[in-house]
Amino acid sequence: MDEPCTSRSAAVDPATRAATDRLIGAIQELSMARSLAGIQEIVRHAARELTGADGATFVLRDVDQCYYVDEDAIEPLWKGRRFPMSACISGWAMLNRKPAIIEDIFQDARVPVDAYRPTFVKSLAMVPIRAMEPIGAIGNYWARPHRATEAEVRLLQALADSTSIAIENVTLLDSLRSAKEAAEVASRLKDEFLATISHELRTPLNPIVGWSSLLLEETLTASEVRQAVEEIHAGALKELAHVEALLDVSQIIAGRTSLETGPTDLGPIVKAAIRSVQSAALAKNIRIEFCEESEVPRVDVDEKRMQQVAWNLLSNAVKFTPNSGSVRVTAMRSPTEVCLVVSDTGEGIDPDFAPSLFQRFRQEDGSSTRSAGGMGLGLAMVRHLVELHGGRVSAQSSGKGLGSTFTVALPASRRSNTAGRA
Ligand SMILES: Nc1ncnc2c1ncn2[C@@H]1O[C@H](COP(=O)(O)OP(=O)(O)O)[C@@H](O)[C@H]1O
């Protein structure tokens, strides 16, 4: 008689073969997973089916805690609960970077029996996810005494290794996705900014071109020539101011600004800023009020830079407040700081826009046809300058149409604590 066929595949028992097939299936599914939730779903089912256990858990490390994210079991286990790393078996497997195989949970000192008593569990096996630096663990549980075999642990460990790669892929994918989104937002902002800046730079050029054309025709009277030159001069000055503002902001944002600080009284700074927006305010019938509390200490600031801060906040307040509104500036002290508060009764800030307020190029109305001029750089510059002085700036508004309040908080001068007002 012929010898019975003894090829290797025929010798593999059906249970082992089924488990291997299930593992291969899980690995394939994991390789296509695109989210952590997807991975959880795959692992919790596969872990239980691989060994035929009565329950499986998927645990993730959350700093110094083990988070029982998901489970598949005959009765509830610890889904959604967290335990300290030092007080659970998944923590032990992660901290020791090796599997824990426990045949009788009541005979093993590592087991927190109080957590197990309400459950069906008699035996368990736990393997860490990512051997070098564990990020989680996969557990198997049996309702009857069972010592997990070497083959079962090997299957679980293979599943854990694939899970680790899948988690790394998903994390990488997430960071690529957020980097791509951030790059798209930055690119869109740059495009919008180019449109805004072109608009802003073209506006003063119109009178320059118009009046210089008239001059070239040589038909103007002497007084018209004077007016032409004045208009051209004013337009050129506006253009210069725009270009200087752009250069200034890029220097400040690149961290190439040095401050010349000295103990300074905020009062004259605010008054000078009010003077420079007064004509714009008068044109809109906006009242500006300055309330200077007594004994406001001096601040260590660069006067010219603080002037820019005050001017930007005030010019915004006037710009974004409709006719007949009011603007109030207050200089006040707190125990360790001096605050400059600029509030207006203007159009307010939409809560959705508030987080972008101090970012450069950001304007709530980003269209190049918007009514208010400006390049969307003022508040970014304010924030950088204030932070350079060791201070903070914040904005508060109850919403659209409800006015805004900007607060600059600066450390009080340590050199001189008395206000230097006459
Ligand atoms: N006082 C204010 N009230 C309402 N919105 C404001 C106020 N100040 C600033 N904003 C909003 O913040 C945006 C950015 O301000 P800013 O950086 O100074 O740029 P710009 O004045 O050139 O528009 C403004 O376009 C506006 O949408």
Ligand SMILES: [Mg+2]
């Ligand atoms: Mg502005």
